Amino acid sequence: MIELSDLRKVYPGPAGDVVALDGIDLVVERGAVHGVVGRSGAGKSTLIRCLTGLERPTSGRVVVDGTDISALPEQRLRAARRRMGMVFQHVNLLDSRTVAANVAFPLEVAGTPRAERSGRVRELLELVGLGDKAGAYPAQLSGGQRQRVGIARALATEPAVLLCDEPTSALDSATTRQTLGLIRDLRDRLGITVVIITHEMAVVREICDSVTLLEHGRVVQDGSLAEVVTDHGSRLARELIPVPDLPLGPSRALVEVTYATDEVSTHDALAAVAALGRDVEVVAGTIETLAGLRVGRLQLEVPAAHVDDVIARLTADRLHAAPTVAGDPTDRTDPADPRGATGEVAA
Ligand SMILES: Nc1ncnc2c1ncn2[C@@H]1O[C@H](COP(=O)(O)OP(=O)(O)OP(=O)(O)O)[C@@H](O)[C@H]1O
Ligand SMILES: [Mg+2]
Structure with missing residues (x-):
């Protein structure tokens, strides 16, 4: 449905070329909701602009709904x-036009006859829950309502794909949930690829079926x-x-245990931890349901000298155990990467 192969985008600049996308391969299945995450400057917006053809790739292929956009x-x-x-973070609606006239705009541009337009606009506004706001x-609208008008407008020409750049960044958390719920609902009802x-990350947890992590214009994980x-x-x-922020006693270290509950039960995981003895303490634990999968995670405080031994014993019990790494992993710059945090390459 969406297929990127070896996509590169280089912006020439006065201080040298900026490699915004550095060989991206990506496939998004029809009807999937796919998230693209990464820190600022990773290349996320460039990727979406290449998908829409607003930006010409330097090289590589962009195929959307069977059409090679790049060619x-x-x-x-x-x-x-x-x-x-x-759909963008800030919806630019035409202030002098009513909600209905805003949604009708792309239909006018596409040359849809007037009679057909009004029925379609009514349908679209119903679809996004704004049937009563046509006039x-x-x-006169809240931020969340404006975003829904933006979504209705985006759907006017019956697109096969919906491309959203930070659609909820300007919304509070309740409105974010509502908007994401709407996008998921639209995918379910229209079979659209998103x-x-x-x-x-909350957005990914809430609605994504699949996800790509970008860093310096490259796919790090997907x-x-x-x-x-x-x-x-x-x-x-x-x-x-x-990972929760946990205080640590002297000569103590944290070990993180993770397991999918369909592979190891929480009962067995806790029994394995208990067997390690009183020196090993459970200081935090969660079971989260993500993508219909239950994942357990325990933080153990152990004597610093015994970390390797504890990890070996838990691994033998089919648990995944590793030293806890705190902080935001997308926020870390790889010291081995000469390009630094911005992804810019010196001339
Ligand atoms: N038109 C442009 N001309 C030159 N460089 C650009 C241009 N657009 C983006 N870049 C550079 O390309 C890199 C990727 O930018 P991009 O906007 O895709 O990042 P992003 O992941 O969307 O970041 P953010 O989370 O801040 O929106 C950055 O180094 C940026 O400075
Ligand atoms: Mg961006």
């Missing part, structure tokens, strides 16, 4: 873009949510189930 001349690109709905003006760019969550100790697993 299209401008005129055909405009037609292809009609098959893609776009309102953008200034790509969501976000820096919030897969279905179930895959990345059970890839114990991986960056996305740690981010999706964050």
